[in-house]
Amino acid sequence: MDRKIPPYLFFIFLSFFSIVLTFVVFKPFISEDISINLVLYSVGKLAGLIGFLFLSILIISGDTARFFDRFFGMDKIIKFQRKFSLITAVFVIAHPLFFMLSSGNYLNYLIPDFAVLPLALGIISLYIFVIVMACSILYKRVSYQSWQYIHILTYILFFFGLYHALNTGSDTGNIFVKSILDILLTGMIIGGIYRTCYKIKQRKFKCFVKEVKWETKDTFTLILKPNKKLNFKAGQFCFLRLNKDKLYARHPFTISNSPDEEDLHFTVKLTGKFTKAVSELKKGEEVIVDGPFGIFTLENNKGNLVFLAGGVGITPFMSMIRNQSKSNDKKNIFLLYGSKKENDTIFKSELDRINGKWLKIIYLFSQEDNPKKIYEKGYINKEIIKKYVEDRENSLFYICGPESMKRLCEKELKALGINNKNIIIESFFW
Numbered sequence: 520m521d522r523k524i525p526p527y528l529f530f531i532f533l534s535f536f537s538i539v540l541t542f543v544v545f546k547p548f549i550s551e552d553i554s555i556n557l558v559l560y561s562v563g564k565l566a567g568l569i570g571f572l573f574l575s576i577l578i579i580s581g582d583t584a585r586f587f588d589r590f591f592g593m594d595k596i597i598k599f600q601r602k603f604s605l606i607t608a609v610f611v612i613a614h615p616l617f618f619m620l621s622s623g624n625y626l627n628y629l630i631p632d633f634a635v636l637p638l639a640l641g642i643i644s645l646y647i648f649v650i651v652m653a654c655s656i657l658y659k660r661v662s663y664q665s666w667q668y669i670h671i672l673t674y675i676l677f678f679f680g681l682y683h684a685l686n687t688g689s690d691t692g693n694i695f696v697k698s699i700l701d702i703l704l705t706g707m708i709i710g711g712i713y714r715t716c717y718k719i720k721q722r723k724f725k726c727f728v729k730e731v732k733w734e735t736k737d738t739f740t741l742i743l744k745p746n747k748k749l750n751f752k753a754g755q756f757c758f759l760r761l762n763k764d765k766l767y768a769r770h771p772f773t774i775s776n777s778p779d780e781e782d783l784h785f786t787v788k789l790t791g792k793f794t795k796a797v798s799e800l801k802k803g804e805e806v807i808v809d810g811p812f813g814i815f816t817l818e819n820n821k822g823n824l825v826f827l828a829g830g831v832g833i834t835p836f837m838s839m840i841r842n843q844s845k846s847n848d849k850k851n852i853f854l855l856y857g858s859k860k861e862n863d864t865i866f867k868s869e870l871d872r873i874n875g876k877w878l879k880i881i882y883l884f885s886q887e888d889n890p891k892k893i894y895e896k897g898y899i900n901k902e903i904i905k906k907y908v909e910d911r912e913n914s915l916f917y918i919c920g921p922e923s924m925k926r927l928c929e930k931e932l933k934a935l936g937i938n939n940k941n942i943i944i945e946s947f948f949w
């Protein structure tokens with residue numbers, strides 16, 4: 520969902536630290552003669568400091584992501600980390616590169632010499648960084664063991680990097696640089712403790728397959744029986760993992776049943792290796808469930824609710840609709856639900872049974888051609904929204920579906936003058 524804390528605040532915070540670091544590094548130029556080697560050396564130093572700051576933010580934000588989920592949404596934090604790690608890589612690699620250029624000596628920065636321990640550990644942490652980056656790119660196909668090693672490597676990387684930063688170069692005594700490093704170390708320790716406590720708690724939560732129920736030709740609902748009830752809000756998702764066949768990498772799926780039920784339902788579309796393996800699970804097999812996460816939920820907002828769903832993007836709405844159908848306090852919901860054909864429409868018979876007073880449904884089929892049926896043909900667009908949603912000013916629009924549908928709906932809502940804050944989006948892109 521659109522975050523509740525604007526991300527630019529984070530970038531203002533980062534820019535502030537980067538500017539102060541730039542000032543600290545380049546301050547000597549004010550009194551010294553500028554030479555090209557000194558400039559290259561200082562750029563290398565600055566890249567190192569910023570690279571280490573960014574790297575620490577990446578590790579700390581990973582460790583505390585479960586806490587910050589309530590403000591930003593876990594999926595957004597992970598997507599941020601993926602992009603931010605590329606920016607971090609540029610700074611980390613620029614660090615030794617500029618030193619090499621400034622000194623003309625390449626081997627000093629490539630081969631660790633343990634007689635100069637801080638520099639040697641810096642070089643080793645650079646290699647660990649490259650390994651961790653490569654593993655993160657290839658992480659989809661990992662086993663549980665490889666996953667654990669990657670995490671241990673990340674902590675080794677941080678502490679080697681910290682030792683290197685504290686004991687190498689001309690800024691080791693600088694109070695500002697030292698304070699930043701102290702803050703990062705504190706953040707790292709708090710993050711590590713938080714993560715460990717979370718993992719211990721999570722290990723006690725176990726889920727076993729109760730049933731795999733097919734909904735359409737390529738979509739099924741995985742019904743899990745947990746050893747204790749999971750508290751979640753309608754619209755939230757969990758990460759699922761399988762501890763077999765190198766399928767340990769996490770995959771997000773929205774809970775499709777109502778929060779008051781004991782079991783957990785995940786309605787899944789077959790798209791690749793992981794979803795296929797899930798569809799073949801047998802009764803009694805264990806699925807590792809981490810969650811709930813996400814902020815694509817209904818708050819106590821005023822106004823009508825308009826749900827724009829595409830394909831398997833119906834899952835968060837199904838949880839909300841099922842939840843509301845059991846509650847006494849019913850809001851008006853308008854559901855515009857697009858699928859390829861009628862047969863591909865997940866939960867159609869259940870939705871048809873609820874369709875009535877508080878829930879109004881319009882189906883859209885992009886590939887159906889049956890003149891007797893009542894539905895709209897094509898995709899959700901301005902005209903359709905205008906035709907069915909009268910009080911648009913006082914409506915909250917929730918969108919969930921494939922990327923193309925999500926982008927189109929957002930564009931069309933904006934073209935209709937709907938305020939940004941009334942458009943709430945969940946992205947299934949992973």
Ligand SMILES: Cc1cc2nc3c(=O)[nH]c(=O)nc-3n(C[C@H](O)[C@H](O)[C@H](O)COP(=O)(O)OP(=O)(O)OC[C@H]3O[C@@H](n4cnc5c(N)ncnc54)[C@H](O)[C@@H]3O)c2cc1C
Nearest residue numbers: 770771772773786787788790791792793794834947948949
């Ligand atoms: C918050 C959130 C909630 C979600 N809820 C649901 C849900 O309720 N039901 C559901 O069916 N799906 C849901 N998804 C999407 C789901 O996580 C992916 O479809 C699934 O993880 C893909 O698994 P796979 O079998 O393709 O795995 P793999 O075999 O590991 O994937 C193969 C490759 O296909 C590509 N790919 C497949 N699907 C996606 C995708 N969605 N985005 C980007 N690349 C993709 C990737 O390149 C991937 O490496 C959700 C995603 C998010 C972010």
